[in-house]
Amino acid sequence: MDKRWKIASIIGLGWFAALPLVLSIGYALLYSLGVIGALNKGFTLLHWQKLFTESAVFGSFAFSAYIAVVTIVVAVALSLTIALQYHRHLQRGFFSSVIFLPMAFPALVSAFFFFHALSKSGLLSRLAYKAGIVNSIEAFADLVNDQWGIGIIAAHLFICFPFFVMLFVNRIKSERVGAYLSLAKSLGATHWQALKKVAIPLLIKKTLPNILLYFIFMFGSYEIPLLLGRSSPEMVSVLAVRKLQKFNLYHIPQGYAVAVLYTVFTLGLLIIILRSQKLDYDL
Amino acid sequence: MTFKPRYVSIAVITLACITPVLVLVLLSLSQSWVYPKVIPGRLSVSQWREAFRQNTGIANSLYITLLLAAAVAVISTTSGFICSKWIAYHKHKKRLLLLAYLPFVLSPVILAVCLKFYFIKLNLAGTFVGVLLAQLVIAFPYSTIFFTGFWNRQMLQYEQLVKTLGGSQGYAFKMVIVPAAKPLLLICFFQCFLIAWFEYGLTSVIGYGKVPTLTIKVYQFVTEANIYYAALSCCLLVLPPILLLWINKRIIFRQVK
Amino acid sequence: MRCIYLLCIVAASLMAACNGNKATEASKLPGTWSEIETKAKGSSITMMMFQGDKKVNRYMNEYVVPQIKKLYNIQLQIVPGQGKEVVGNLMSEMEAGKKVSEIDVCWINGETFFQLRQIDALFGPYSGLLPNSKYVDSLNPTIKYDFQQQVNGYETPWGQSLFYLIYDSARLLNAPVSMANFETYFKQRPGRFTLATDFSGMTLLKTWLVELAGGMNELDGPFNEAKYNKYSAQLWQWLNTNKQYFWKKGETFPSSNTTVSQMFSIGELDFTCSFNDAEIDNKVGEGVYPTTAKALILAPGTIQNTHYVGISANSGKKEAAMVLCNFLLSPQAQARKSDITYWGSGTVLDLQSLPPADRALFDSLPKRVYGLQNSQLKDRAIKELAPEYMLRVFDDFRSKVING
Numbered sequence: 001m002d003k004r005w006k007i008a009s010i011i012g013l014g015w016f017a018a019l020p021l022v023l024s025i026g027y028a029l030l031y032s033l034g035v036i037g038a039l040n041k042g043f044t045l046l047h048w049q050k051l052f053t054e055s056a057v058f059g060s061f062a063f064s065a066y067i068a069v070v071t072i073v074v075a076v077a078l079s080l081t082i083a084l085q086y087h088r089h090l091q092r093g094f095f096s097s098v099i100f101l102p103m104a105f106p107a108l109v110s111a112f113f114f115f116h117a118l119s120k121s122g123l124l125s126r127l128a129y130k131a132g133i134v135n136s137i138e139a140f141a142d143l144v145n146d147q148w149g150i151g152i153i154a155a156h157l158f159i160c161f162p163f164f165v166m167l168f169v170n171r172i173k174s175e176r177v178g179a180y181l182s183l184a185k186s187l188g189a190t191h192w193q194a195l196k197k198v199a200i201p202l203l204i205k206k207t208l209p210n211i212l213l214y215f216i217f218m219f220g221s222y223e224i225p226l227l228l229g230r231s232s233p234e235m236v237s238v239l240a241v242r243k244l245q246k247f248n249l250y251h252i253p254q255g256y257a258v259a260v261l262y263t264v265f266t267l268g269l270l271i272i273i274l275r276s277q278k279l280d281y282d283l
Numbered sequence: 284m285t286f287k288p289r290y291v292s293i294a295v296i297t298l299a300c301i302t303p304v305l306v307l308v309l310l311s312l313s314q315s316w317v318y319p320k321v322i323p324g325r326l327s328v329s330q331w332r333e334a335f336r337q338n339t340g341i342a343n344s345l346y347i348t349l350l351l352a353a354a355v356a357v358i359s360t361t362s363g364f365i366c367s368k369w370i371a372y373h374k375h376k377k378r379l380l381l382l383a384y385l386p387f388v389l390s391p392v393i394l395a396v397c398l399k400f401y402f403i404k405l406n407l408a409g410t411f412v413g414v415l416l417a418q419l420v421i422a423f424p425y426s427t428i429f430f431t432g433f434w435n436r437q438m439l440q441y442e443q444l445v446k447t448l449g450g451s452q453g454y455a456f457k458m459v460i461v462p463a464a465k466p467l468l469l470i471c472f473f474q475c476f477l478i479a480w481f482e483y484g485l486t487s488v489i490g491y492g493k494v495p496t497l498t499i500k501v502y503q504f505v506t507e508a509n510i511y512y513a514a515l516s517c518c519l520l521v522l523p524p525i526l527l528l529w530i531n532k533r534i535i536f537r538q539v540k
Numbered sequence: 541m542r543c544i545y546l547l548c549i550v551a552a553s554l555m556a557a558c559n560g561n562k563a564t565e566a567s568k569l570p571g572t573w574s575e576i577e578t579k580a581k582g583s584s585i586t587m588m589m590f591q592g593d594k595k596v597n598r599y600m601n602e603y604v605v606p607q608i609k610k611l612y613n614i615q616l617q618i619v620p621g622q623g624k625e626v627v628g629n630l631m632s633e634m635e636a637g638k639k640v641s642e643i644d645v646c647w648i649n650g651e652t653f654f655q656l657r658q659i660d661a662l663f664g665p666y667s668g669l670l671p672n673s674k675y676v677d678s679l680n681p682t683i684k685y686d687f688q689q690q691v692n693g694y695e696t697p698w699g700q701s702l703f704y705l706i707y708d709s710a711r712l713l714n715a716p717v718s719m720a721n722f723e724t725y726f727k728q729r730p731g732r733f734t735l736a737t738d739f740s741g742m743t744l745l746k747t748w749l750v751e752l753a754g755g756m757n758e759l760d761g762p763f764n765e766a767k768y769n770k771y772s773a774q775l776w777q778w779l780n781t782n783k784q785y786f787w788k789k790g791e792t793f794p795s796s797n798t799t800v801s802q803m804f805s806i807g808e809l810d811f812t813c814s815f816n817d818a819e820i821d822n823k824v825g826e827g828v829y830p831t832t833a834k835a836l837i838l839a840p841g842t843i844q845n846t847h848y849v850g851i852s853a854n855s856g857k858k859e860a861a862m863v864l865c866n867f868l869l870s871p872q873a874q875a876r877k878s879d880i881t882y883w884g885s886g887t888v889l890d891l892q893s894l895p896p897a898d899r900a901l902f903d904s905l906p907k908r909v910y911g912l913q914n915s916q917l918k919d920r921a922i923k924e925l926a927p928e929y930m931l932r933v934f935d936d937f938r939s940k941v942i943n944g
Contacts, residue, residue: 009369012362013382017424021385024397038635038659056943086293095293097529101300104524106481108498109517112505113303116310121318121806123306129319137318137808138731145792158303213388220390222484227505230792231737231942237390237484244396245624248935249631249655259393270388274381315827318806338601403636409586491629491642492619493586503620506592508798 025263032257039249047253056232056239057258061265063233067149067225068218071156072211078157079164080203083172084195090169100162107159111227114155118143144228151228152235156218163214171206172199212273216266236262307521310514334515340495341512345519348480348496351411355418355479360472363426364464370427371434380431383424391421392484402489409491417489418482422475429471433464477524569858573671576859577612583860584615587849588629589647591620592798595822599883603876608867614860619643623652623739630661630852640856645864649847650687653695654927656850663851663858665693670862672869677890683846687924688761695848696865699877700886701815702921703743703843704912706801710832712810718839719751719778726785732810734787737937740797740813743843745933746925749775750840756922763928772932776940783941793942805829811836815845818884820911825881835912837920844921846888871898879905 030036034044051057082090082099089095102110117123125140134140144151172178177199184194204211222237229238240262243255310316312330313323334341370379386394395417399408407413438460445455461468483498492499497520504513570576591597600618608614621629626646633641648656656662667673676697677683683697684690691697707715716725726733735741752771753759759767783790787809794800797813804812805828816822823829849868851861867873871894874887891899 005365006369006373009366010373010379012366013370013379013424013427016420017386017427018382020394020398020420021389023401024394027400028397036635038631082296085289089293095297098297098300100528101304101525104521104528105303106483106498106520108481108483108501109307109520110303112501112513112517113306116306116510117303120808121803123321126319126321130321137806142788145788145794147791158299216388220388220393222390222392223502231795231938232792237392240393241396245628246935248931249627249659251935252628256397259397262393263389266389267385270384271381274377274384338605340601399632400636403633403638406638409642492588492621493617493642495619503591506620506796506798507594507597508592508802509594 021263025260028256028259028263032253032260034253037253040253047257051254051257051261056234057261059233060236060239060258061261063149064219064221064235067152067156067221067235068215070149071153071160071218072215074153075157075161075164076204076211079161079168080200082165083168084199087169087172090165099165102158103162105159106223107155107221108223108227110155110159111224114151114158115144115227118151118154145230147230149225149229152221152225155224155228156221160214160218167207167210168203171203175202175206177202209273212269216269216273220262220266304521304525307514307517310511311518314511316510330511330515334512339512341500341516341519344495344497344500344516347411347494348498351415351418351494351496352476352479354415355422356472356476358415359419359422359426359475360468363423363471363475364430364468366423367427367430368434371431372439376431380428383427385424386420387424387428390484391482392488394420395485395488399488408489409493411494414486414490414494414496417485418479421482421485422478425478426471426475429474430464430467433467438463473527480520480524569862573669576669577863580857580860580863581613583857584617585644585855585857585860585864586617586619586642587645587647587864588619588621588626588643590622591618592622592796593816595816595818595883599877603882604868604873607873608864611867612860612863614863616864621646623648623650623655627652627655627659627661630656630854631659633854634659634661639854641852641854643852644855644857644861646850646852647698647847648695648850649845650924651927651930653686653691653848653850654689654931657689657694661853662694663853663855663861664695666851666858666862667691667693667696667865670696670866670869672866672871675871675889675893676869677888680888680890682844682921682923683888685923686846686848687927687930689927691848695850696869697846697888698849698868699874699883700844700846700888702817702886702912702917703740703747703813703815703845705744705811705813705836705838706804706820706829706833707811707836708804708807708830708832709834710830711807715834715836717836719748723782726782729810730785731787731789732808733785734790734793734800734803734809735813736794736797736800737942738796739930740800740815741793742930742933742937743815744813745775745937746929747838747840747843748778749929749933750843750922750925751838752778755840759925759929760923761926763926768929768932772936776936776944779941780944790941816884817886817912818880818908821880821908822884824910829910831910833910835910835916837912837916841920841922842917843924845924847885871901875901875905878902880908880911881906884908 027036031040032047034040034042034047086095090099105113115122119125120137120140120142122144124143125134125137128134128140143154180198180202181194184198185191189197220237221235222241225235225238229235234242236258240255240258243258244252246252246255309323309326312326312328314325314327314330316323333339370376370383373379398417402408402413402417407416441459441463442452442455445459446452450458481498482496483502486494486496487499487502490496490499497516501513501516501520504510504516570579589600605616605618608616626643626648629643630641653662673696682700686695709715716722735744749771750756750759752774753767759771779790787803794803800809801812801814801823803809805823814820820829820833820835824831824833849865851858851865855861869889871889874889875898877883877885878887887902891902
């Protein structure tokens, strides 16, 4: 009985977790190599060669990494501040409920809101106009579809910072950060010194795997850059999907090549994370 | 009154969290938002009534999304709970867990475009069951990972204790393990519910647009520049989780992707 | 780890099994139209179409879907998808060897028709079998040829479109018409012009290609690589020199014309473009465009094309699909489609051939007030170029201008 359940579980995991991945990467690889596909004519490395000569692909990986890094750095800084400085307000009361509101937002809705908040005709621009800061619609700065991905970062930040707040609040409790802080203070450290030298390094170290996992999520983000991004550079998911739905049917293999490249990159990163750190399974 | 920067920053964060909800609700009630007006005009509830009465497909989407999310949540929570037990106590726990992380960390839309071929092959593309299975590819591993932390030495000892006292495994499961796991099961249920509730990439690719969940509807209204109906569908997506959050903060007081 | 190898083997065998088996021939259709109608009753069919226009969606959801249900008991589901999605989905289905397509009917034209014919994904010839096809203005070359391709009964004409720009005559007193005019305009009002990376924007680029070629005669006929290279190089150079004066300095372009129209309506842009004759009247009526909005025809003329509906080769409900096509061609459905309060696109029917009662449906329609006037249109319509031009412009605009 026991044995049967065990085998069923492992097969279940294989079926739902590993098989889809193996199938998808296998299909994408074969397609990108011209082995399968209605318009492909047999094995070729041509699509991969084309991919590597196209700067847009590398630009896209770099841009995705940039967005993920900036979002995470800002989110960690913001949520650490909230968790460490405002923990009393997080226990109960209005603030403690309000701060988790963004968790009810799917990425698509966040993107929709930030488009209407930050675009040239958006809420912020209207407020600036009313306040007399700008006198025409063009005068308002580019905050969506912009060079620096400000809109994309804002929309990501909005939905992810409560998770980090929660992560840190839980860790402050489980790692007894309060006790360390009072210890440091009793040894003569100022509040700021205790935070800087004790609490922050401890929390970052303990949550690093979760932060890195978040990096992977953000790297593959789709809906937000689809609505708030520029035509170029695009984030990886947007690029891959565009190439796969291209008007030119002969470019589809390149789209699959991007998908393979992305999967290999993500898997590599995941293995590094899981190998080097003992990941806390508490998601 | 003295100026306290702490309260100012708390006020700013509060405002940042509340504004989007307010704007979405206002836009969903409005029929015009001309630049440079800050507050949308022509506010009335008629739009909500129309959206449900007329041929907009919003009511149908709400129903499909509810059904889909509930099914995903039930299946992935129960199967993930059982599966995680064997993984947690397995000698290759780490390797097996790596498997569970795989589909969960990939961009759903990329996974979907690469898997679409098989779904078509199995006649599942464009069907409710197909989308359900596709979402399980994310939700099931999530739930498995979620529960591995639950199966610790203490649980094992409880189970053994029941056994030594003559109870069957089924008895131990029913009387000890499930009650102990109840809060976690509830949390996982809502997490998986939200994964399905929020999903766009997999649903749009595997579903062909034939399984019009609310996120698909939002995207469709956005592409036709119908911001009022888009905002209305956004409200339908956002308000139920907010309600849950309000009823029981603990339910969402854990991370979901 | 052994599990993974096992999985690889399973995956490889699954993929091997999936290869090669092409879709089989479609089942035979019943002989007469009334038999087709009988067989169609009670079916459910799916139509994939561009859903980026509120009025178009309203026409489909509030008129076509209920009517086809009422008249023939056919359940019609509409799913969103532009040309590239139609082609992508049908191609994936063929690669997977799927016998019965998820898509029965699709809204297509031009390069989509070309690509679908290329992969043999369309059912036909069938359109001659439709009873209402006798009213089609079949002598009209823009209906008979879709982007210079013989239609040959593989798609049913649905409506006619003209491509034109829209501007606000209160803001722009002298609207630019030629490319030289545009260069002056760009410098005078920088940041207020852009084009979408969808078919509308690409049609604007094709119009400019015609202008650079000195007129339609030069590019008429089958795709000519040498001519394309010559004139497109000039076009990309012209765009690259001028894009600094575009919206957001030409570093990014909106992905759909819907966004362009939205930005035009709030005054962020000076121009938008349209394929819909009734767009200005529609939008002025809704209060979205100012009453001073006007249609503008560029120097080379207005590209005129026809949009069609096709039936997928692997549709399992070809009878119902044909009944739908026939309904869409009916004078009633065409008149409703021409109604500027619904869709407002030009009809493909020859009004002279209609029975008087049906012709009256068209005569009683409200007239355009703000949009293109017939006097403006006289002799200005030009043909669509061969579909390869569209495909190449799509590719090269991205690689030479956006990424360039």
